[in-house]
Amino acid sequence: MSASASPELDAVVVGSGPNGLAAAVTLARAGLRVQVLESQDSIGGGARTLDLSLAPGIVHDLCSAVHPLALASPFFRDFGLEARGVRMIAPEASYAQPLENEPAAIAWHDVERTADGLGVDGPAWRATLGTLSRQWDLVAELALGDKRSAAPALLTPRTLAVAPLFGGLLGLQGTPAWNLPFRTDRARALLNGVAAHAIGRIPSLGLSATSTLLGALAHGVGWPIPEGGSQAIADALVADLRDHGGEIITGHRVRTWRDVPAARAVLLDTTAGAAADVLANRLPRSLEAQLRRFPRGDAAAKVDFVLSGPVPWRDPEVGRAGTQHLGGTREQMAAAEASVAAGRVPQHPVTLVSDPSVADPSRRHDGLRPLWSYAHVPAGDTTDPTELVTRQIERFAPGFRDVVVASRGVPAAELEHHNPSLVGGEISMGRVSMYDMIARPTARWDPYRLTDTGWYLCSAATPPGPGVHGMGGWHAARRVLRHEFGLREMPDLAPTPERLSFPLS
Incomplete structure (x- = not known):
């Protein structure tokens, strides 16, 4: 499992989600030879936008859609998305x-x-x-x-x-x-x-x-929405990685350490359990057990809609927001979440909705627009969520069914088919409790470093947890540079002049 005497690669990153790409960009900017391995045919993990063939010209965000952390996180502030031409539109x-x-x-x-x-x-x-x-x-x-x-x-x-x-x-x-x-x-x-x-x-x-x-x-x-969809964030990271000599290979599933080419460092943008699988019997027994025991959280089930017009909210002011939280009063939301925690699908699940065309009219095509939504359900639930979510939207927007042209429901149990990290529909890569956000996925002083032979975890299963912020990857990359390459100065992440979307003054 240890790296060869003179590997062709300095670092391999397994997974091309925002954390994996943030790690890869940081390492490539430090002058390392970096390769990213992605099991899917498209790049971006939780920040992908694809044509789901629901309507001509309409694309949908597969996981994340609205991105305050992509502007606020220290990694992305240094990286400079907007300076690279990614237009972030806040409604x-x-x-x-x-x-x-x-x-x-x-x-x-x-x-x-x-x-x-x-x-x-x-x-x-x-x-x-x-x-x-x-x-x-x-x-x-x-x-x-x-x-x-x-x-x-x-x-x-x-x-x-x-x-x-x-x-x-x-x-x-x-x-x-x-x-x-x-x-x-x-x-x-x-x-x-x-x-x-x-x-x-x-x-x-x-x-x-x-x-x-x-x-x-x-x-x-x-709470900005990227013009054109979340893929714009992933594409900006990919462009910078390639500008600095990085390579991305898609369709490459890593099941064990044998599926990874020799490198001085390997960073896993995976769940804690997947990291244990990759390194099975090659970790300290106690650490492997801790990774496998890291508590799982509850899940989301996704519905993508195509609409013929805006959602007919009972209160029209609701439609001026980029995101709607559907759950009613706080007590009603608490009751719904308690049902999910008990393993039951609530009659009125907490549901998130976003019409990206409220901020980005370019997402509309021939009078149609996409609508992004997901509902909280128990992990592994196999129920098609389309009717569940439709009823919850109708609760606050009577007549919603009349503007639905097409839809695609993805049960929680099937979300991992397009992103292996969403096991059972769990979108947070572990339970969201105060303890588990700190001891994530273990209480060790360095939660990123898995072995003394250059293997690291860089996903949302590490601090600071879920979200499109790149910080899990950045924190892991900082440790890789120090421990594996003796580099204590972090590289400059700012766009080079040729990548700026506006001329230098």
């Missing part, structure tokens, strides 16, 4: 929480507009999410670190002022004190709906961390 409303018996709650990009719409909870929203949104860069640094070290940039008076507010709001929303500091169902549901971007029982500290981070970014950088 005027980041997200909406429709309710059945009162007007919807809307999180506008403008925090003041949001607070004005929340009545008596406006001041509390300004004091919490508004304050955090003005320091969104620090919030992202705090949330997306390796959970093992403190970056020097965080040891500042500004951080010491932000961290207690971030931790305080996280603590309130993640515990039985979750009624504080908001007094109305609308404000409570609006923030709690953001937790739907993770899956698990609520309240919980793990999901509260998700809602606090993404809630702050909603007013900071907004």
Whole structure:
């Protein structure tokens, strides 16, 4: 299993998801010879956009569709997506929480507009999410670190002022004190709906961390949609990798270490269990057991729609947001998530919806538009989710069925067919709890390094966890450069002049 005396490659990355590509780009920028192996025929993992043959000219995002972390994460801020020509379009409303018996709650990009719409909870929203949104860069640094070290940039008076507010709001929303500091169902549901971007029982500290981070970014950088689809993010990473000598091989499934060419370092953008399979009987017995025992989370089932017009939301303001969280009140969402955790498909599952053409009209073609959606269900569920999701959308948008031209439902059990990392439909590569976000996938000091012979884990199964942010790959690559190549300075990730989408001044 150990690398040969003089391998042709310095590093091999298994998997071309955002974390794998972030690792590959970082290593190639450091001057290493890098090869990426991808089991699928297309590149991008959770950031792919494909023609599903549902309607001519209509393409769909396979997994992720809306990308605040692609603007906010330290990796992507250094990489500079927009400077490379990836147009990230933030709609005027980041997200909406429709309710059945009162007007919807809307999180506008403008925090003041949001607070004005929340009545008596406006001041509390300004004091919490508004304050955090003005320091969104620090919030992202705090949330997306390796959970093992403190970056020097965080040891500042500004951080010491932000961290207690971030931790305080996280603590309130993640515990039985979750009624504080908001007094109305609308404000409570609006923030709690953001937790739907993770899956698990609520309240919980793990999901509260998700809602606090993404809630702050909603007013900071907004929740942008890449023009043309999520594939634009993956394509920008691929272009930079190839510019620096990297190679990508598709259709290459890695089942064991024998399927990987000799290299000084191998990084696995896979689940913890898949890493254990690849290195079966070649890891310390205790570590292999820990990887296999890493708790799985609940799952998502996906439905892609083609519509003849916009979703007919009961409250028209909902349609101005790029993302809708469908679950009703916070208590209704908690009940639905409890059903999922108990292994039951709820009658009204927590459902996420996004019409990318709200921000990006280029996604429309001949009067048709795509609609992205997924519902929370138990892991491994085999039910076609199309009717389940259709009913949940109809609950808040009567007449939705009348604008549906075509649809494709993918049960949770089948999501892994287009992405092997989505085992049983689990999109978070492990349970989202506060402990499991830190001890991810183990409590070791270095959760990325698997062996002393150059094998590493760089996926969402490592800190900081799920999301299109590239940080798992970046953290792993930093360790590879130090341990395997003796390099302590991280390479510059900024686009070269020829890759800039605008001339240098």
